[in-house]
Amino acid sequence: MTGDRTFLGHPRGLVYLAFTEMWERFSYYGMVALLVLYMVQELLLPGHVENVWGMAGLRGGLEGVFGPLSNQALASQLFGLYGGLVYLTPILGGWLADRFFGTRPMVVTGILLMTAGHFAMTFEETFLIALALLIFGSGALKGNIAAQVGQLYPRDDEARRSRGYTIFSLFINIGAFGGPLASGALAQAYGWHVGFAFVGVLMLIAIAVYMAGRSHLPDGRPAPRGHGKRAPLTAAERRTLILMLPVLVAATLGHIVYFQSVNVAFVWIAEHVDLATPLGTIPIPWFGSVDPMAGILFMPLLIAWWGALARRDREPGDLGKIGIGMMLMASGMTLFAAGAFLAGETGKASIAWPLLGYICTGIGFLWYWPVTLAFVSRRAPQAITALAIGFTYVTLFIAGLSAGFLGSFYEQVTPDAFFLGMAAIPAAGAALLFLIRHPLTRALDRNLAAPAPIPPAKSVTA
Structure with a gap:
């Protein structure tokens, strides 16, 4: 598998995984670009919210914890819960793949669940059911398809693996670019539910691509287990998992900005940005494509x-690249803050400010997230790679919940103060990594080179 270099110098399986993820991300980001606006502008309004099965109980539970919530604050909390849980369930998906089913069956299961979820979004009544299907579908898909990318490469090939994940991220970006454009245009022309149905169709393309390339993909079967048990992790492997935690903390801080860019940022754009252009008014979901x-x-x-x-011999290491990505994410939020400050509370900001902000966060995300996946894929113990990738997505779970919670305070401060606060979060992650990257890298390298324990002697047969 590792010698099958027929796609930009990488294994052929990369192109099938990349195109599968492209269509899945096309559908995901197409839906996410509509989600907050759909809730604020229609679903949570009288005459609609009463139709949603389970919404009254869920709202009551959230208000029991956080106090009374406006429609914007409730939408932010629901967005945070969804955006977070989507990235918590990959732990379950990775565990099921490593222990029982393998990565291939779990990826297929995830695509099918997500397809059902997108179609369920076309009905107000099944809104919460749709989110649940999407959450568990993403859990089955996300960590396992990312783990399959890492399985295409030799374990010690850090540079090519990192670039492979960056190519994989390129296709994610292609899907993320096209999704909001298409779903936003359809929703504006024909209604929210047509936009949601469209992204469900795209998931059918995703499964067709994945099945077409299955002969080029890693087997992904669970590691053999003697007498029903897997060999325990070595001391060096356990130390490695602990040493990886600061990197995941930094990634979490970057993700908070990533989530806020399609949560509160959309609300600010709708209220405080001049969207008129010579070609007409720009649909707000289109900013999700920038x-x-x-x-x-x-x-x-x-x-x-x-x-x-x-x-x-001067390429930045993984930790340096992630730190640079954090600074770019902070710069993006600073540009939002600048636009909000210049517009004031009653004026309209130039469309240039959010455009520049999204450009910064887009480049920053490319610097830190695929590199984080490559880092975990290389450093994690081989027997739990899919599970480790699943735990990596917990950073997005924590960030999603945090972004939803922080977003509920948007109406209590000025927009420029809010965005400056968001900028400080990834800046702290960058400072952490730049401070510890050299000693942390040396410690990880020592653990990677540590010899495995010698198993007890057994009888040998020919």
């Missing part, structure tokens, strides 16, 4: 730059 578009345009330059630096 971030991935920046990643698409910048990725070839980034790959070429890393390659040139590698030839001079």
Whole structure:
């Protein structure tokens, strides 16, 4: 599998995994770009919210914890719960893959569940059921398809693995770019539910691509278990898992900004940005395409730059790349804050400010997230790779909940103060990584080189 280099110098399986993820992300981001606006502008309004099965009980539970919630605050909390839980369930998906089913069956299961969830979004009554299907479908899919990317490469091939994940991220960005454009245009022309149905159709394309390439994909079967038990992790492997935690903390801080860009940022744009252009009024979901578009345009330059630096033995390590990504995410939120400050509380900001902000966050995401996945794929103990990737997505779970909670305070402060507070969060992650990256890398390398314990002697047969 690792010698099958027929796609940009990488194993052929990468193209099938990348295209599968592209269509899945097309559908996911197409739905997410509509979600908060749909809730604020229609679903949570009288005459609609009463139709949603279970919404009254859920709202009561949230208000019992957080106090009375406006429609915007409730939408932010629901968005945070959904955005967080989507990235908690990959732990379950990774555990099921590693222990019982393997990665391939779990990816297929995830695609089918997500397809059902997107179609369920077309009815007000099944809104919460749809979110549940999408949450568990993503859990089965996300960590396992990312683990399959890592399984295409030799364990010690850090540079090529990192670039492979960056190519994989390019296709994620292509899907994330197209999804909001298409679903936003359809929702504006024909209604919210047509936009939701459209992204469900795209999931059918995702499963067709994945099944077409299955002969080029890693087997992904669970590791053999003697007498029903897997060998315990070594001391070095356990230390490695602990040493990886600061990197995951930093990634969590970057993700909070990532979630806020399609949560509160959309609300601010709707209220305080002049959307009129010579070509007409820009649909707000289209701003969700600016971030991935920046990643698409910048990725070839980034790959070429890393390659040139590698030839001079100056390519940044994983931790350096992640730290740079954090700073770019902070810069994006600072640009939002600048636009909000210049507009004031009653004026309209130029469309240039959110555009520049999304460009920064798009490039920043490309710097830190695929590199984080490559880092975990390489450093995690081989027997629990899919599970470790699943735990990596917990950073998005924590960030989603945090973004939803923090977003509920948006109406209590000025927009510029809110966005400056958001900028400080990934800046703290960058400071953490730049402070510890050299000693942490040395400690991880020592653990990776540690010899495995010698098993007890057994009788040998020919």
